Amino acid sequence: MEKIIEILRYSLENETLIKLSFGSLRKKSNLFKKTIVRPLLLQGELCYQIEYHFTNKVTHSNLKKEECLPLFEELIYDTYKQINLFCVDADYQILVSNTDKPKIIKKSATKTMPQLAHNKEKKYILPDGTPFDFLIRLGVMDNSGKVFQKHYAKFRQINRFLEIVSDVLPFLPEKTLPDNKKSQEPLRIIDFGCGKAYLTFALYHYLKLILSKNVSIIGLDLKTDVIDFCNMIAEDLKYEELQFLEGDIAEYSEKANIDIDMVVTLHACDTATDYALIKAVNWGASVILSVPCCQHELFSQISNDLHKPILKHGILNERFCAVLTDGLRGLKLEEQGYEVSMVEFASLEHTSKNIMIRAVKTGRKSAAAGEKYRRLKEYWHVNPTIDRLV
Numbered sequence: 001m002e003k004i005i006e007i008l009r010y011s012l013e014n015e016t017l018i019k020l021s022f023g024s025l026r027k028k029s030n031l032f033k034k035t036i037v038r039p040l041l042l043q044g045e046l047c048y049q050i051e052y053h054f055t056n057k058v059t060h061s062n063l064k065k066e067e068c069l070p071l072f073e074e075l076i077y078d079t080y081k082q083i084n085l086f087c088v089d090a091d092y093q094i095l096v097s098n099t100d101k102p103k104i105i106k107k108s109a110t111k112t113m114p115q116l117a118h119n120k121e122k123k124y125i126l127p128d129g130t131p132f133d134f135l136i137r138l139g140v141m142d143n144s145g146k147v148f149q150k151h152y153a154k155f156r157q158i159n160r161f162l163e164i165v166s167d168v169l170p171f172l173p174e175k176t177l178p179d180n181k182k183s184q185e186p187l188r189i190i191d192f193g194c195g196k197a198y199l200t201f202a203l204y205h206y207l208k209l210i211l212s213k214n215v216s217i218i219g220l221d222l223k224t225d226v227i228d229f230c231n232m233i234a235e236d237l238k239y240e241e242l243q244f245l246e247g248d249i250a251e252y253s254e255k256a257n258i259d260i261d262m263v264v265t266l267h268a269c270d271t272a273t274d275y276a277l278i279k280a281v282n283w284g285a286s287v288i289l290s291v292p293c294c295q296h297e298l299f300s301q302i303s304n305d306l307h308k309p310i311l312k313h314g315i316l317n318e319r320f321c322a323v324l325t326d327g328l329r330g331l332k333l334e335e336q337g338y339e340v341s342m343v344e345f346a347s348l349e350h351t352s353k354n355i356m357i358r359a360v361k362t363g364r365k366s367a368a369a370g371e372k373y374r375r376l377k378e379y380w381h382v383n384p385t386i387d388r389l390v
């Protein structure tokens with residue numbers, strides 16, 4: 001029993017508890033059949049909601065962290081025989097019997113910590129209701145910080161993007177300037193195919209103005225009018241280390257042969273994504289965030305007798321080619337020494353272009369990934385642009 005109490009104490013003290021459920025009654029006469037515990041934030045303080053399941057109703061009470069262990073002990077000793085504990089680092093299945101020693105089965109974690117807020121209101125890095133100069137200038141919010149309804153999806157996407165950026169910060173070289181001196185090398189970032197640059201401005205604002213990092217950010221796009229517009233806003237807002245250049249991704253080269261630390265490319269069409277990835281790897285970028293779209297290249301190349309009956313349907317061929325293109329890109333990045341995850345960028349209800357290739361440099365090249373890439377290429381008879389990455 002002591003071991004069980006120790007596991008529970010650890011999960012409370014280290015705030016790793018995601019869900020705890022008690023079931024299988026010791027005595028049939030007990031009023032509540034099961035009890036479930038979940039963390040929640042109450043006025044900024046981590047508390048635990050205790051949910052008691054009676055035959056015909058469910059009741060709740062909220063406890064402070066330090067009040068939980070005595071209750072858990074009582075429930076284990078007096079009420080229940082089975083405990084399922086889900087923590088950030090592991091899952092535990094515990095069976096308590098009156099006669100034998102308790103059985104504790106530890107498994108790898110299956111749950112992640114949810115966003116903790118009692119009213120489930122999402123906490124954004126850039127909250128609605130706070131005026132941000134660039135969001136006002138780009139027409140996303142009014143002067144008081146209220147987000148315009150028609151731009152809410154964009155606002156959510158900007159915050160989602162910043163959340164992903166915040167997750168990859170530990171993989172970027174440490175170039176923070178506590179006292180904002182200019183002497184230190186900046187963190188160099190390029191946003192390829194920046195368009196109207198909502199996300200480029202957001203990135204600059206977050207890294208430079210919120211986190212006080214020394215950054216130098218370039219947004220590149222084919223469109224002259226868009227570039228002029230973005231440069232005008234950057235100048236007005238005195239975002240001095242943010243500049244916009246007109247040009248084609250495939251032809252872009254860094255003037256002074258300076259390597260780039262992070263490459264962003266969001267919705268740059270078709271093979272423009274491949275050129276962005278190739279450049280990123282050749283610079284040795286520590287982080288690559290890429291949301292591909294319009295993956296048309298393989299559509300007319302793909303051929304495989306077994307799969308012909310499926311791929312004869314244009315829409316299936318199109319969707320499959322998008323998956324294959326990004327899968328091959330991911331393998332190529334792994335071969336080149338990146339750890340790759342495919343993460344959901346925007347909710348599917350807003351756009352189907354919602355998969356982000358998130359790659360962080362480990363330097364561990366993977367010949368096995370390269371071999372898988374070659375076998376897939378052969379199987380599908382395709383020759384994607386990402387092949388130029390050698």
Ligand SMILES: C[S@@+](CC[C@H](N)C(=O)[O-])C[C@H]1O[C@@H](n2cnc3c(N)ncnc32)[C@H](O)[C@@H]1O
Nearest residue numbers: 193194195221222247248249266267268269272
């Ligand atoms: C759909 S917009 C995305 C804008 C922005 N990245 C975003 O996600 O909000 C795609 C942008 O990529 C630019 N683009 C496409 N191909 C490009 C290329 N080869 N070189 C530079 N820009 C390109 C287009 O001009 C367009 O502005």
